[in-house]
Amino acid sequence: MKYSIIPIRSFLLFIFTVLLAAACKKDNADYTYDYRRITDAVKSSNVRLVNLSKNNQLIANGDSLTNFFVPPQRSGNIPPGELTPPGTRYFPKDGFLGQTWPVPQGLFRKDGKADLKTTFISTITNIVPSREVTFSIKDNDEQPKDYYLLVNHQSLVQNPTDLLEVPRSITAPSKPDHFKIRILNLSRKIAPTYTVEDLFTKLSLVYADGTPVSTATSGIASNTWSEYVEVPYGTYQFKVLTDDGRQVPAAGQTYYNYIDRFTSTMQMTGPGFSTVNSGLTYAPIRTFQPGGVYTIVIHPADFIWTTNTDDVKTIQNGFRIISDVSEPQNVTYTQVQLANTVIGQDLVLKVKGQSSPVTAYGTASEYKRVVAGKQVLEVLSKTGQTLLSKEVELLGGQNYTFWVYTDQDKQVKSLLAANNLAGTSYIGSGKDGTNSTIDRYQSEYYFNFRFLNFSSQLPYVTFTNGDGLPYAKNLANGSGVNEQLGILKTDEPYASVLYGTTASGGYYQFMAYSSAPARVPGDWLKQITPLSSESLVANKSLYTAVGRKVPAHEPGVYSIAVIGDPDKNSSAEKAKFMVIKHTK
Template sequence: MMIRCIQYLLLCLLGAGMVSCTKKVDFSYDNRVNTGADAASGIRIVNLRGATELMVNGQQLTSFLAPDKEDGYNESNTIGTIYFPGTGRMGLTYYIPQRFVNADGMATDIRFANLTLKRRINLTRGVSAKDDFNHPTDYYFTSFAGADSLMAIPRSISSPANPENFKIRLLNLGVNDYAVKGPVSMTWADGAPIAGLENVAPGAYSDYIEIPYGTYQFKVFATAGGQVPGVGGSTLDLDVIDPLTGRIMMDGRRIYPNQVGLTDSKLTFSPFKTFQPGGVYTIVVADCPNFRFPTGNPNGETVTAKYNAFRIINDIEPQNITYARLQAINVLPGKKISVTVDGETVGGALDFAVASEYARYIRGEHTVKVMDDGGAVLIEKSLSLSPADNESMWVYEGKDGKAAISFVANNLSAVYYNGATEDGTYSNLQTEYPSWVRFMNFCPDLPEVTFTQENGQLFSDPFPGQHLLTGVPVIQSPYVKFNTGFYNSILAYASQPAVLPGDWLRNVAVLKGQQFIANPALYKAGLPGSEPGFYTVALVGYMEQARMIIIKHNK
């Protein structure tokens, strides 16, 4: 009987299984997120107007949360969205997702807003943008011709013909509301013009040109009013400018002689940037809301302001995984030399205390040779280069009286370690307007040298200038980071391990801050205390004829 019951139960279970196998399941619904629809279209918004909110096709892509009563954002009104997961607010550039592009290739009813009190933008009228794969186009949101506009500007997506170079152009969307206005031209840091990037009229743009990759401080000049300020520097209060000139207004206590209130620094802010090999960039001049004007109050009070200014837009910025940069510097007393890398001369024949221009090399092992003006090899060494290295090859006289090479890595990123030790989140900082000086000793008969300010005072970053051995660079925190427009004097001392600063080298001419200015003729209204940049100050020559030289590593 028991066996029959078990057989009956097995038959019931088998029947139920057969019925369940014939049940149809609906697989047509998939609740997974369609990431393809959120992929970027070819429509890139460049937000020069300072909008924080974006709406497309009636849908809010940003959070549209207003700031607090102090016009700031905190954790309560910083809530990410699907499209802006970080802060829920717009940044400088944004590619509109494909889901907002219709069958005709159009993204419609694009609107912008800024909910802050100081830079408020009421929700703009709706505009459209076309997604054209064959003709990539940027849409610059800016004030132009008296109204908020979305300007369609074609962009290049083709790489430079020479892979060691980058491509760059100049776009002028400036307005006539300010003293600095009109056609614009781009120059090197010393004010020398760059061919092909000159006299660009408002509403126009230049062709792309190719420039060897590297760290540059480009400047922009207008035909009316002079130099155009760049956007940035707010962390150092360098966004406070004179409305008549665009020059930085600095705390008078940082100017020599000291003054009360905000004072003209004679400097105009221009950012530093490493432009990558294979990159494509646009320098755009536009009406930018990123500044403050002094009110005239001696307490340094300011008001939020707009001004014609330039920004650097990355059209394409690949990572440098191939190239490094090298320069040769001759500090070998009484010798004219040539330096070759893998048989190619770096900068031609070099006189004493002269640096070559930078040359570019592929990562890996290289052979460096130094020859005198008769062709005799003085020294040969191997050098290993990694991508993005920036190296100076200092040829000097060693302790044995023979030629030696000091390979010195230069930090042109303006990133430095600030000493934080918790989880590392805040241990690295970046300055936007560096006045960084490294000190070196290449005096053959001075085994140790210390550099100071006036009257033997140590620098605010004391260690990079202390107890410097011949040909040996400081590795950890190697730069003295001066204030913008520094006016300090620099003196050299013969020091000893237990003596600081040591004996003042009276025969070595004192360096003044204004000797760090590449082209004094550029400053029509008077000279600043100094110019920003990445520098090396080196003591060279035998002690009786020793002098300090300045090498600037950015152009």
Template structure:
């Protein structure tokens, strides 16, 4: 009887029971309808946020709901927030049979009408400039928009990227309260963080010429600067931290607020960013909207020439290459070399110096340090080197007078994971593109515990990164001090203290010369030649290492000292 009942229940379930769909997943994408994209892009450098195409409104205007803040409504063409952003790749279905879409861009007050053309085989960007406000022209020397062909060809070397200059600088007609903006229109040159020029093709690019040729550079982390002919720096216009968009009017540096006034940080914002292998980029110089301080109050409306980086080709995630350099921290050595899997990585590295980066394919690796004759001094085997990572191989002495290698992974992302929370997560995580990150290493075997401090033994907030560092053992959890401490406008020095697990910071190591803030400025002439004040320090990702020996009989050249390795260019 029970068997018959079981059979009947099974038949009923097969006929009438609804099967539970366990494999259903929510689709959280902004765009759920596939739309074929054209090769034409709108690059919006102005305040426009609304788009009408061929008479149809593609965006949504502001919606007010009672006392709520202003909100935007997603639309089919702008499904994230319903407004035009910086870069918009125009869908193909907006172009008529003649290949033209009549576009109307506006911000509720100012309007710009133009025909946008799909040029097959010639990808094109339409750059919309900040031309007028309520019908009043704000710039002179440039039209309201400029159409520029976009390069989509890959670099000739797969571990390189391509970059060029687009100079759309113009004279601003905008006056601001209480001060005069400096003039930054005219020819511009692309430079590295230390002020050295990148290439002839990207030097003295005029507004009449507009476009430079693309050049190819090894992928990596760079802080590109844009210079006028007399060496003044143009400010970056799209910082992650919006405080860096508040400029000091007379010299376009970052403006900082004090209790009763404001002052220049003596630094011009330029982002520290990663440029990926296979990527193609354009650095666009144009008038942008900045803010400024009027007394102690922030005000909008400082229209100044600046720059921002536009990605022409996004290569996606780097799943192939990593970067590796060698650093010679072995006293008494010179002309040192490094090999990776038996192949030369670098040679001729002096004591206290680092090599250039090699770009290598991810995987298992063996690293060797060799002297000038090729004799192997130290080896690291079985190292799994992962794509997208940045490594430094440090050669340093052990207590017995031999040599060791230690491999350190450098974090160049600029991301601050924030304060650890009790549940094992983190609070206040923050991305940054203008970082002053410093990591510390103890590579001196005669100093079993070293604590790094600021003036007068003052510890950094992140003591994990600085307290009781042991020889050859890099800190891996929260390894950087991340703030601009002691700030933009206060000098500082880094000191080494001989400490112990029970005594922190310990005794000041008077025999180790302190490292002053000026050591974090690559070339003071970059500022002085342009009539600027030299800043307290420059942004970047640094390692500060104690190298050398301590004790009787140690030569002056081999005495323990602090060195700096900067990991972005």
């Protein structure tokens, strides 16, 4: 009889396999799911979804890309983790579809198309009935495009549209210190259910004073868009006007969403908690970066009007600012202007081979855009004589005013002031002299003032309102308190007021006092005519031409200086206020 002998190695391998199979049949009590966010890079296509609706959930090609999160509907203590919407691969922050979303390349099929469906889920209560929108998108290597989703108010507007395909530019401006901007009119006729003014018309893009940006961005009909135009970079308050000159409100900011139904101007709380019309139409102030590309889109949006007892939701056409490319950071260019406070002189600023126009006494030049770094600022007389030359370090992304003045000895001096256009403002009490970051807030709709003294006959000047009260929070060393000749405040450089200031006092004033460190505000300088807040309205006809009241003021960043000689009576020499608005 013959026997087969199994090698020892094969026998051990057989035993190990049997034991492993048996082990796999056991439940692994230590197994856990990995809920960490997937951070794999997702390459974007040339297609973008711009969501102007409430829809926050998205399905692509039958797969859910968002979390469809519904919070637990039980009483008692619920762990915070169960209330926090989980992120997803495509929406890692909170798992919701936001306002803009570049569609990843991997979602397109071989035919270059993708099928999308959007809907809405509330994270506060439960699923809320909404209008689902199903549509197809197509990638195009040669032409980037946006799909604007417009499903907010289907029963509330006439001739509603779910979606509109719009081409988009991603190429940089031809001038590197400019940005590109256009207007997209998606306004709709609001249903008669809502008694609001009619803003469904051709629309135009203008600067804060109502000056048109370009003929190319004017008179744009509904469902159409303008070409892009190039504008020098800077901080602007763009406005949108109807064909007859009425202002369209901006949407998306809850604090400013209270509007008067018949004028679309902001409502605010007045004395006794009554409702007062500010006369101002909300439009944000924003810095538009060199190399940026932007679209201002007008569409039906949510607003609120109040009856003094109830807040009523309404629908009105409003505008938003959409960045068409990732907004670049400006570290290359800076802006500088000349402010002339030299009595009897017309001056010219020369920097980096550029010269400003002749700038008269009491005025400021337009900004010159130059490459940041060390630069020589040269001030010339009208006849070309060099009066002052100064080497300075100019930082990228900054905004400067080069003030030129004379001291007590009639010598020409200068002050380079960096203007804060970021919308930050000091709100601390200043009682303990602190100046921490928590004493500040930032806004896109601000009224910030810097006070300066360029009157060589006044050692100290304090600025107050019409009641003789300084604007400063810190009465010892705040903005506008004991301003010295040619010196900037650093602890509290700016004072500010809220747009609702008009509710309590209507138009207000700026007044100047001759003061001293132990005497604030001091003696009123009667020879300096008080400056009305209405002087901060750049173009009153922007309001009067359409039968509206002129507001008490307009937002922006201002420098308010005392210049001239308080001992002189002639109009060419006497002391007065000089105002520069640094936002356009």
